[in-house]
Each structure stands twice: as C-alpha cells, then as structure tokens.
Amino acid sequence: MVPEAGDPSLSDDDVRLYWEIRRGDDDLSADDPRLENLRSLGVVFTEPLTGRPGARPPHRVERELIRRELDEVERRLRRIRRIPSVLGALDQVASGGRCDTDAVEIVKAPAVVDHLLHNAIEASSVIWSSQTRPRHAERLAVSAVRDVAILKAGGVRYRSLYPASARSRAPEADYARMTAETGAAESRTSSRRFPRMIITDTLGMISDRRRGEGGSEPAIVVRDPALLAWLREEYELHWEASDPWFPAPEDSPSNRELVERDILRMLSGGSTREAITRTLDISPRTYTTYMAALRERFRVRTNEQLMYELGRRRDTAADG
Structure with missing residues (x-):
C-alpha cells in the first residue's frame, strides 16, 4: 500500500541517524539536510545550549505525533462547519431556487433537534457521543433511566466521551456507571479538546457553538453516508487517545x-x-x-x- 502524502514514516537511514544522535556518536550539524524528515516529525530538535541536534525518546515523539493528528481533526471539523455556508451561497445563485439536497443542514430549534435525534437513535445499533460541558443533573437522571432501559433491551450499544473533569461530577459519574453495568455501553474521558457531537447509523449532529459564544446552540446535521463515515473515523481518533472510565482496571x-x-x-x-x-x-x-x-x-x-x-x-x- 502506498502511504498518503504527509503520512509519518522513517527510512532505514532515518532510524540509523536517530540512534547515532541518541548515543552521542554522531558528527552532524543541526542544519544537516539528512535530518529534514526526522525534524519534520519532531523526532530530532536543536539543543538550545550546544546548537547540535538532539533526539527525543520514542514516548515523547508518540505524544507529539498524536497531538498533530488531533489538531488536524480539529481543522477538518472547522471546514465541515463551513459547508452549510457554501451550500447557502449556491442556493442564492440558483435563480431563487434551492439545491435539492439535505446532506448537511443547520437546525436551530431545540425541539426539532430533539425530534431528529430521538428518531435516529431509535433506528440505530450504535451511538457515538461526546459531551464537552457539564450535563444538567435532572435531565441526565431522566436520560439515565431511558438509556439503561434501551441498553438492557439489547440491539444497541453506546460510546460516550467526556472531559476529564467529568470524573469529579456525580451526575456524569452515576450515568457512566449505570450504563456501563448493562454491558452495552462504555464511557471514556479525555483532557484533549474535542467537538460536541452525537453520531448514529443514519445521522450525525455537531454542536455549532464554541465556549463563550452566544446563548443559542444550533446543530449541524449530517446525513450523507460518506460524511458520517468520516465523522466516525475522527471520533475514533479521540476515543483511542482517551481513558476508560467504567469498568476500570484495578491498577488504573x-x-x-x-x-x-x-x-x-x-x-x-x-x-x-x-x-x-x-x-x-x-x-x-x-x-x-x-x-x-x-x-x-x-x-x-x-x-x-x-x-x-x-x-x-x-x-x-x-x-x-
């Protein structure tokens, strides 16, 4: 398989140079062109005191590469949020008509959002969700009863991603524990920035609000199968970099x-x-x-x- 442009990879010469620098038996200058790929991946850097190339240990390189990929996820999501404006511009040009597509749209009314989401959940086998802010305690308690009943009935699985701070809040902790006990749900937490969204088999909803902006919260609704598949892949990147909540290993x-x-x-x-x-x-x-x-x-x-x-x-x- 041919790697995509920009994919991180190292040649045999890159690996050899890396270990020469780690052992200190190299005679390279910091601007040696052979270090270009190693430097672009964050594997090699310039020592501030000596001006010579230094090599980061693998665990630090891993963190840097994961951070870059998540930053790319964030950039792509920002581009997705601009799609409705592109479609809107096309609508205005089309002789007063409207494009015959509902692949992506913005829904502002909370009642409409809830209705669309309820119908999508009813028809789905897997639900992916990410919550970026504290959830209302009373509404979450009602949701817990409903969701536990759905999970116990079988045929559907939940994945929920929360910020790390949710572990110290009783409503979220209780919800994560109750749903995990059904055996059909898993919750994780992450300190990395991720978008608020819910994805089902047939529909995805992304929050159209940044922290501190406005009082309303319209949702970007995605129905196109290709876009939904892409959103699930982006969700997986955040999921893999997160920490399991329940059940937790004994030594966690x-x-x-x-x-x-x-x-x-x-x-x-x-x-x-x-x-x-x-x-x-x-x-x-x-x-x-x-x-x-x-x-x-x-x-x-x-x-x-x-x-x-x-x-x-x-x-x-x-x-x-």
Whole structure:
C-alpha cells in the first residue's frame, strides 16, 4: 500500500541517524539536510545550549505525533462547519431556487433537534457521543433511566466521551456507571479538546457553538453516508487517545492522578494556566491546589523546576 502524502514514516537511514544522535556518536550539524524528515516529525530538535541536534525518546515523539493528528481533526471539523455556508451561497445563485439536497443542514430549534435525534437513535445499533460541558443533573437522571432501559433491551450499544473533569461530577459519574453495568455501553474521558457531537447509523449532529459564544446552540446535521463515515473515523481518533472510565482496571490511576497527569502533559506542551483550566474545566483555585501538590511531590519550588524534573525522570526511564 502506498502511504498518503504527509503520512509519518522513517527510512532505514532515518532510524540509523536517530540512534547515532541518541548515543552521542554522531558528527552532524543541526542544519544537516539528512535530518529534514526526522525534524519534520519532531523526532530530532536543536539543543538550545550546544546548537547540535538532539533526539527525543520514542514516548515523547508518540505524544507529539498524536497531538498533530488531533489538531488536524480539529481543522477538518472547522471546514465541515463551513459547508452549510457554501451550500447557502449556491442556493442564492440558483435563480431563487434551492439545491435539492439535505446532506448537511443547520437546525436551530431545540425541539426539532430533539425530534431528529430521538428518531435516529431509535433506528440505530450504535451511538457515538461526546459531551464537552457539564450535563444538567435532572435531565441526565431522566436520560439515565431511558438509556439503561434501551441498553438492557439489547440491539444497541453506546460510546460516550467526556472531559476529564467529568470524573469529579456525580451526575456524569452515576450515568457512566449505570450504563456501563448493562454491558452495552462504555464511557471514556479525555483532557484533549474535542467537538460536541452525537453520531448514529443514519445521522450525525455537531454542536455549532464554541465556549463563550452566544446563548443559542444550533446543530449541524449530517446525513450523507460518506460524511458520517468520516465523522466516525475522527471520533475514533479521540476515543483511542482517551481513558476508560467504567469498568476500570484495578491498577488504573485515580481521578486526581488523571487530572494531575493532564496538567503536566499540557504544561509540557506549552499550554497556559488559562488554557489548562478551560480545557480541563477546573477553576483557577483548583489548578493552584494541584500545582502546589505537584511541586511538593517532585520537591521543587517553581513550575520551571517541575518541568525540568519531569523531563529528566522521563528521559531516565526511557534510557533505562
């Protein structure tokens, strides 16, 4: 199979150069053209003090490549959101007529959204959902009774993706536990940014709202089979990078450990305090409490020292 353009891949020479740099027995300059592919993949970087090429350990390369793919997912979803405006422009040109297609449309009325979604769920065997914000406790309790009954009846499976902060909220935790106990549902959490959407066998709905924008929340409705298949593939990327909620392995990290891990990951990637609290849906005060605990655990005084110590320990573990 011929790889697509832009697919990450390494030649035998790339691998040889990588390990020469890791062992320190290379005599390469940072601008050596043979390092172009390694540098483009984030495998090799320029040491700030020596100006010589350095090699990242595989686990750090993996995180970087996954982050790039998820960023590409986000860009593609933004392009999907622009599709209705393209169709609208075509409608205006067509002699006052309207294109005979309902592959993608924007639905603004909540009652219409609920009706379309209910009918789609009734006719589907698998439901993929992702929730980006806290869910209303009373409505979620009603949904739990309905969804548990549907799952116990058989013939349908649920997949639900939540932000990592949902683990500390009782309504979402109870819903995830109740649906998981049916054996036909699985919930996961992620600290990465993902879109709010629901996908069924015949219909997909994507939220047309960014945090902090407006009070209404129209939905982008997708019915085209090719677009639905693409949306499911994008959902899978987020799903594979997330953490199982229920049932959890005996040695799985606690809720606090998951949040601490996500904070460290985002700090390592250069995220600001504001970006971290927004993405993880935690308050600035909670963030400060976590950071104080992390500095104490690593026996450092500043965030810069914390990042250095974390990187040193990871590199030591990788080399070992």
